[in-house]
Amino acid sequence: MTRHLYLISGMGADERMFQHLRFPGEYQVHVLHWLPPRPDEPFTDYAARMAAGMATNGPVTLLGLSFGGMISLEIARQRPIEKNIIISSIKHTGERPPYFNWARKLGLYHLPDQLLFRRRHAIVKHFMNVETPEEDALLRDYLQKKDFTYLRWAVNTVLHWENEFIPPSLVHIHGGADLTFPLKFVKPTYTIPDGGHFMVMNRAAQINGILARELEDL
Template sequence: MKKQLYLISGMGADERMFRYLQFPPEYDVHYLPWLKPQPNEPFTDYAARMAAGITTEGPVSLLGLSFGGMISLEIARQRPVEKVILISTIKNTRERPAYFNLVRRFRLYRLNSRWMFRQRTFVVQFYMTAKTPEEAALLKDYLRNSDFDFMYWAIRTVIHWENEELHSAVVHIHGSKDHTFPLKYVKPDYTINGGGHFMIMNQADEINRILSREL
């Protein structure tokens, strides 16, 4: 029987983020799409609804990118999971960047009006570090099609996320030039030299070598 691997993309992104990843042949690979959050839905409740998309029997492994990594860790608390692969994310409260505390303390996320949402391109491009025309085009598509209500809920959820509990089998891969979650706050198992928040696409070969060892 094949092993089961479920992928969860970053905030507002989709399965295209994983197009350059390669997985061992003994895995069946599935993608868990984002769901529309309920108003003020707790993170645990949202993760439970995401976990309901896992339809295969027995233990599974999860691979979460950015915000998808946080969802993966929450799902791993709610159901049997063999391994959690984290890419370009944080895994506990201690790894939260300092600027998160400022945004949280002064509730700056409330400034995320619909007008500001439409003007966010420059900020997002800085934090994502898209390096190629393909990445820039994909990012532009995500920005054009992203939902304000989902993004507002997700940003508020990330800013308030608290986690001290880790699954026993977590593998954390991070980039040395990640602007969203700076490396100085993060303690990964693997560091991709020069990797930004988009390294899953532009440095996929290095990530694939790690996946071949860890899966």
């Protein structure tokens, strides 16, 4: 029987983030691409528009990376999900690092584009735990995008995200060295001790082992 697996990448990223992942042969793999947000669009409404891109009405498996993990949980509120897998993400408000709350209270997301989004390669590279030239080249490509409307909406959404809904089928894979969402604030199902926020690229072998076990158990 063919099963459907939908991938949702991290903020501003695309399916290249999943290039090293491998899935059991019975899965038909799809990508849910980010959509341009509407002005002041609530996260729930945005998730509904993303979910409308699914080709099947039956239960599916979602795999969300970072911000994509958060939106996968919003989708899981709205339609049947067979299994919800998040990688390098958070699953409820209590796992959001304190510095996110500080940024929200200080209103840093209101800074001009030139300060908030330009010349940010060094700090983003650090928090992404980038390790190889291949990863750095991919990050640079993502950072060249000038769709600051989407980025501003996404940053604002992350800082204000409130969630206590945890799907019973949730699998949370996290890195012990993640700087964006530090492990001390997160309680994952699986921990890759030396994995950082970019571990989907550089710890794919370990992640693939977990995926094989979790997806073949369905």
